[in-house]
Amino acid sequence: xxxxxxxxxxxxxxxFFAIDLFSPASDYPRPTDAFYVNDYAxxxxxxxRDTIIVEGEYLYDYSQDLDxxxxxxxxxxxxVDDASEMADYDKTELYRAWKIGDDDMGVLIILYVRYDDALxxxxxxxxxxxxxxxxxxxxxxxxxxTIVDDSLYNEDYNWLLDVAVAKMHxxxxxxxxxxxxxxxxxxxxxxxxxxxLMDYDxxxxxxxxxxxxxxxxVVSPHVTGWDKFSMVLPYLFLFLFGGTMVLGxxxxxxxxxxxxxRRRR
Amino acid sequence: MNKTxxxxxxxxxxxxxxxxxxxxxxxxxRLVTKxxxxxxxxxxxxxxxxxxHDKIGQLVGTVExxxxxxxxxxNAITEAREAYADAVANSDMDALIEADAMEAQAVTDLLVVxxxxxxxxATAGFTSLMDExxxxxxxxxxxxxxxxxxxxxxxxxxxxxxxxLYAGMFGFERDLEYWKMNDGADEVPEINFxx
Numbered sequence: 001x002x003x004x005x006x007x008x009x010x011x012x013x014x015x016f017f018a019i020d021l022f023s024p025a026s027d028y029p030r031p032t033d034a035f036y037v038n039d040y041a042x043x044x045x046x047x048x049r050d051t052i053i054v055e056g057e058y059l060y061d062y063s064q065d066l067d068x069x070x071x072x073x074x075x076x077x078x079x080v081d082d083a084s085e086m087a088d089y090d091k092t093e094l095y096r097a098w099k100i101g102d103d104d105m106g107v108l109i110i111l112y113v114r115y116d117d118a119l120x121x122x123x124x125x126x127x128x129x130x131x132x133x134x135x136x137x138x139x140x141x142x143x144x145x146t147i148v149d150d151s152l153y154n155e156d157y158n159w160l161l162d163v164a165v166a167k168m169h170x171x172x173x174x175x176x177x178x179x180x181x182x183x184x185x186x187x188x189x190x191x192x193x194x195x196x197l198m199d200y201d202x203x204x205x206x207x208x209x210x211x212x213x214x215x216x217x218v219v220s221p222h223v224t225g226w227d228k229f230s231m232v233l234p235y236l237f238l239f240l241f242g243g244t245m246v247l248g249x250x251x252x253x254x255x256x257x258x259x260x261x262r263r264r265r
Numbered sequence: 266m267n268k269t270x271x272x273x274x275x276x277x278x279x280x281x282x283x284x285x286x287x288x289x290x291x292x293x294x295r296l297v298t299k300x301x302x303x304x305x306x307x308x309x310x311x312x313x314x315x316x317x318h319d320k321i322g323q324l325v326g327t328v329e330x331x332x333x334x335x336x337x338x339x340n341a342i343t344e345a346r347e348a349y350a351d352a353v354a355n356s357d358m359d360a361l362i363e364a365d366a367m368e369a370q371a372v373t374d375l376l377v378v379x380x381x382x383x384x385x386x387a388t389a390g391f392t393s394l395m396d397e398x399x400x401x402x403x404x405x406x407x408x409x410x411x412x413x414x415x416x417x418x419x420x421x422x423x424x425x426x427x428x429x430l431y432a433g434m435f436g437f438e439r440d441l442e443y444w445k446m447n448d449g450a451d452e453v454p455e456i457n458f459x460x
Contacts, residue, residue, distance in 0.1 A: 092407050141400035142393040149392070257309065258407030259400050 028097045030211045035098075035249035036072070037208035041079040043113045043122040047200035048162040049208045052169055057249060059173060063105075068134060068180050070102020070252045073172060075165070077111045083126050086112050091130040092258045099251035104132035105180075106138060106254045107172060111152075111165065122161050124152055130260040138179045139172065144261040147171040153263070156190075162197055163190050292428050296437050299419040303441065306412040310444065311353075313408045314365060317401050318349050321368065323392055338378050340373045345445075358442070365405075366446050372398055409444045416441045 034040045036056030037049045045207035052075050056192045063069040078089060091110055100106030110128040115121075127148055151157050158164040167188050174185035325342055345367035350362035376398065379391070423432045423439055433439065 032432060052266035091402075141396035257313075257411075258404035260403070261396055261400060264405070 001188070014189040028094050030252070031074070031098045032208045032210055033212045033249075034208035035212075035251065036074050037232075038074065039209045041077040041111075041113045041122065042209050043077045043079070043115075043161060044165065045110070045162045045197055045200070046202045047197040048166055050200075050202065051166060053208065053249075055169065055173060059176065060249075063181060064102075066181055068103075068105055068265070070105050071135070071176055071180065072101040072106045072252055073109070073169065073176070074098065074100050074106065074251075075109045075111070075169065077113055080112045080114060080125055082114070083112070086126045086128065086262075089128065091128040091260065091262075093128040094258055095132070095184045095254075099253045099255070101132045101135065101254035103253035104134040104254040104256065106252065106256070107135055107176075108256075108260075109168070109172070113161070124158070124161060124164070127152060127263045128260065129262075130256050130258070132254045132256045134254075135176075135180075136257075136259045137259075139175055141259070141261050143175060144172075145263075148261060148263055149176040160194070163193060166193050174186070288427060289431060292431065293435055296419070296422060296428065296432060299415065299422055300437065303412070303419055306408070306415045310365075310408045310412055311361075312407070313401070313405045314349065314361070314368075315353075317368060317372075318346060319407060320397060320401055321346060321372065325399065332353070338371065338374050341367075341374060345371045362444055362446070365444075369402070369405075369446070372402065409446070413443045416443050430443045 029038070029040060034049070034053050035054040037044070039049055053071075056073055058068065060072050063071045076094070080086060084204075089110065089112075091108060094110070095106070095108045098108070100108055102178075108130040112125040112127070113122040114125050116123050129139075129144050129148070131144075147168055151171060152164045154164070154167075157167045167190065170186065170188040177183040178185050321342060325339070345364060348360070348367050349364035352364045353356075376395075379394075420440055422428055423437055
C-alpha cells in the first residue's frame, strides 16, 4: 500500500512539473517582491525605492474601505539605449500582467533611463504612465502631463533623477488623495528630500530590483485561469507538506485600457 | 443475453450520453462567455469613440484659428464627426469602423498641422491638447485590439472540434467580423515634445 502511495505521489509530481514546464511564459518581467517599486535599471537610490514602497503600502491600506478604494501606484524603471526602444514596452500589457490596483484603481509609472558614462549617472529618456480604468477620471492625461512637466522635465527638480521621481510620485499621490479620497495634499520639499536621501540608512524593506521569486509569484494574484492553476499545482503539492508562504505586496487584480501619458525627450 | 452484459452496455451508453451532454453544456457556456466578452469589448470601443468624438469637438475649439490655418483639416474633422454621429444613430458597425478610420486620419492630419504651426503651438493648452489626443488614440488602439482578440478567440472556438458540430445548432455565428482599419490608421500618433 505504502509502495503504491509513493508511486502515486511520484506520478503526480511528474504530471504537475510537466504542466508547469509547458505553461506559456510571459513576455514581461514579473514584479519584484516589493511590488510598488521595480527598479530593473537600478537607477534609483535605496531611499527612493523604500519611500515608494512605504507610500504605496500606506495608500493601499488607507483606501481599502473607501469608495474607489484599493489604489496602487507602482513604479518601474527599464534601461534603454535610446527613445526608440520605448516602443518595445507595452505599458497596457505590463499593467495588466501586474494587475495593479483593486478594481482597476491603479497607476503604473515606467521610467526609461540610460546610463551616461561621462556623467556617471542615469539620464531619463522617456516616461510612460498607464492608469487603470477606474483611475481615469482622477488622473487625466492633462493632469499627468502637468505633473510630469513639473517634476521629471522641470530643471528645478531633475538635476537629480531621484528628486524628480520623488516629486512626481508625491504629486500623483496628492492627486489621488485629494481628488479620489477628499484628503489633503502634502507639499514636496526637495531640500528635505535630498537630505533624507543622503542620510538614508536602509532598513529591511525589499530591494525592489529583482523579479519576484517563482514560489512567491505562483501564489500571488499575477497569474490567472489555467496558467495560474497549472503553475500553482506543483507548488501546492509542496505546501501540503509543511511549506509556508510569506507573501509581501501584490497587485490588486486591476486592468487598464491604454489611458495615460507618454513623454520622450 | 447475459443480464450483466446488458447492464454493462446500458451503463456504457449512459456514460457516453453523459459525457456528450456535459461536453455540450460546457462548450455552450464557453461560447456564451466568449460572445458576451465580445459585446463587452465592443461597448468599450463605443465608449472610447464617444470620448474621442466629444474630445475632438473641444479640441477644435481650443486650437484658436484652426479653421483659418487649415480649412481642409477642419472640414475633414467635421465630416468625420458627422459620419460618426450617423453611424451611431443607425447602429451600423461597418459605418462606425469607417467613421473611426476617418476620425483617426483627421486627428493625425490635425497633429501634423498643429506641430508645424508655431502660432498654434504657442496657444495656451497646446501641450494638454497633445496629451489628450495621444492618450485617447492609445486607449482606442487598446480597445480595438481587445475586441479583435475576443473575436479571434470566439471564431477559433466556433471552428474547433467538437464545438463546430453544434455551434450552428445553438445559433452562434461562424465567422464574426474583426474591427478592421486601413494599414497604419490605428497607430497612435507619435507626439514629440523635443527638449
